[in-house]
Amino acid sequence: MIRKVVANADVALEGIQDGMTLMVGGFGLCGIPENLIAALRQRGTRNLTCISNNAGVDGFGLGLLLETRQIRKMISSYVGENDEFERQMLSGELEVELIPQGTLAERCRAAGAGIPAFYTPAGFGTEVAEGKEIRMFGGKPHLLEHAFDADFALVKAWKGDEAGNLIFKGTARNFNPMMAMAGRITIAEVEELVPAGTLDPNSIHVPGIFVHRIFQGGHFEKRIEQRTVRPRA
Amino acid sequence: MALDKNGIARRIAQELRNGWYVNLGIGIPTLVANYIPDGIDVEFQSENGILGMGPFPFEGEEDADLINAGKQTITALPGASLFDSATSFGMIRARKVQLTVLGAMEVSDRGDIANWKIPGRMVKGMGGAMDLVASAERIIVAMQHSNREGESKLLSACTLPLTGVGCVKKVVTDLAVLDIDPERGFILRERAPGVSIDEIVAKTAGRLVVEGEIPEMSL
Numbered sequence: 484m485i486r487k488v489v490a491n492a493d494v495a496l497e498g499i500q501d502g503m504t505l506m507v508g509g510f511g512l513c514g515i516p517e518n519l520i521a522a523l524r525q526r527g528t529r530n531l532t533c534i535s536n537n538a539g540v541d542g543f544g545l546g547l548l549l550e551t552r553q554i555r556k557m558i559s560s561y562v563g564e565n566d567e568f569e570r571q572m573l574s575g576e577l578e579v580e581l582i583p584q585g586t587l588a589e590r591c592r593a594a595g596a597g598i599p600a601f602y603t604p605a606g607f608g609t610e611v612a613e614g615k616e617i618r619m620f621g622g623k624p625h626l627l628e629h630a631f632d633a634d635f636a637l638v639k640a641w642k643g644d645e646a647g648n649l650i651f652k653g654t655a656r657n658f659n660p661m662m663a664m665a666g667r668i669t670i671a672e673v674e675e676l677v678p679a680g681t682l683d684p685n686s687i688h689v690p691g692i693f694v695h696r697i698f699q700g701g702h703f704e705k706r707i708e709q710r711t712v713r714p715r716a
Numbered sequence: 717m718a719l720d721k722n723g724i725a726r727r728i729a730q731e732l733r734n735g736w737y738v739n740l741g742i743g744i745p746t747l748v749a750n751y752i753p754d755g756i757d758v759e760f761q762s763e764n765g766i767l768g769m770g771p772f773p774f775e776g777e778e779d780a781d782l783i784n785a786g787k788q789t790i791t792a793l794p795g796a797s798l799f800d801s802a803t804s805f806g807m808i809r810a811r812k813v814q815l816t817v818l819g820a821m822e823v824s825d826r827g828d829i830a831n832w833k834i835p836g837r838m839v840k841g842m843g844g845a846m847d848l849v850a851s852a853e854r855i856i857v858a859m860q861h862s863n864r865e866g867e868s869k870l871l872s873a874c875t876l877p878l879t880g881v882g883c884v885k886k887v888v889t890d891l892a893v894l895d896i897d898p899e900r901g902f903i904l905r906e907r908a909p910g911v912s913i914d915e916i917v918a919k920t921a922g923r924l925v926v927e928g929e930i931p932e933m934s935l
Binding site: 510511512513514536559560561562563564569572573581583584585586587588589591592603604605606607608609610611641651652653654655656657658659660661688705706707708709710711712713714715 | 762763764765766771772773774775777778779780781782783784785786787788789790792798799800801802804805808809828838839840841842843844845846847850851877878879880881882
């Protein structure tokens with residue numbers, strides 16, 4: 484077995500440098516690598532390009548790295564929940580590239596699957612199609628989209644083992660598996676790190692081959708963005 | 717009288733058919749789940765990675781790891797499944813989801829839709845809307861007939877940046893149910909209870925076809 488365990492988030496981030504491109508897992512605040520984000524803030528790494536579906540909220544998630552001006556560019560599908568984000572975007576401090584969510588997911592998946600590019604119908608006839616090759620398949624126009632290239636992928640899983648195998652819970656899976664596959668170096672933080680042999684190999688969502696470093700997060704706040712409930716009858 | 721949001725949702729729910737997988741957008745579309753007709757079994761897909769989405773949880777049972785695409789806490793029904801975002805949009809692009817219901821700022825009489833960007837205002841992003849409208853087999857738009865300024869949202873051509881072209885087949889507004897035939901325009905099918913054809917004609921800027929008797933919606 485190849486051991487992937489590192490001591491903590493800070494050790495896990497070794498080698499991350501200013502100007503690098505990072506993938507950061509999560510949908511909204513669900514399934515985000517909150518320990519790695521906190522450690523990255525502590526390290527003060529700057530001029531980062533972050534590929535992440537959303538940009539966190541003020542004071543949590545990637546919002547923490549926006550506050551400290553560590554992010555130069557966001558590549559996302561939806562970014563509306565963050566005042567500081569809006570301020571930096573409107574003032575031109577922050578570059579933003581908006582991508583249809585399915586295309587974002589597939590550009591991650593392609594990167595982790597050795598597929599350099601693919602065609603998708605999403606965005607045809609819109610500004611997303613500007614400058615892109617259009618090709619007809621089955622009488623329908625499709626856009627050529629390219630795989631991402633990320634120096635590091637920061638992902639969060641529910642359980643993981645010493646070999647780097649990952650299991651996700653609920654909708655916290657979202658972008659994490661494809662990003663884990665796509666990173667040149669993939670770091671996984673997990674809620675529970677277990678010895679090899681503990682997890683059922685049939686139930687692994689991401690095989691350890693894709694994960695280079697793994698650690699158990701010290702603290703998970705798991706903040707809820709929109710708490711919605713129904714009355715008890 | 718014009719329908720309220722729940723009325724629009726209730727009318728759209730009548731379009732559901734047994735065995736359909738359905739994706740509901742944020743806003744009025746979400747309300748459709750409250751009005752599933754008796755005897756109709758459908759399964760709701762949320763593009764962040766769940767099929768078989770259930771109602772909001774009871775207080776105290778919220779799970780931070782179980783949300784919908786609107787980031788609201790939800791529950792999973794028996795038979796639900798969970799998956800990653802690439803798989804989720806795979807089932808959308810491959811047309812496994814039979815119906816998509818979403819809101820819009822503008823719809824054209826050729827079926828174009830604009831619902832993600834207003835130039836000069838903060839742009840939040842398209843989320844999954846472009847993927848959904850580019851691929852969905854059936855798209856129903858749920859929206860008000862006019863915007864807050866009283867201008868028609870049913871146009872001959874969208875003025876706002878597009879989300880998709882030639883994709884919308886049906887629109888349900890507070891005033892009417894309309895099909896879209898790209899050759900002929902909006903085809904008036906039903907009107908909200910007590911709403912006159914004249915009012916719908918006056919508030920529809922795009923090409924509008926009114927043929928024969930136009931029944932009131934039965935809700």
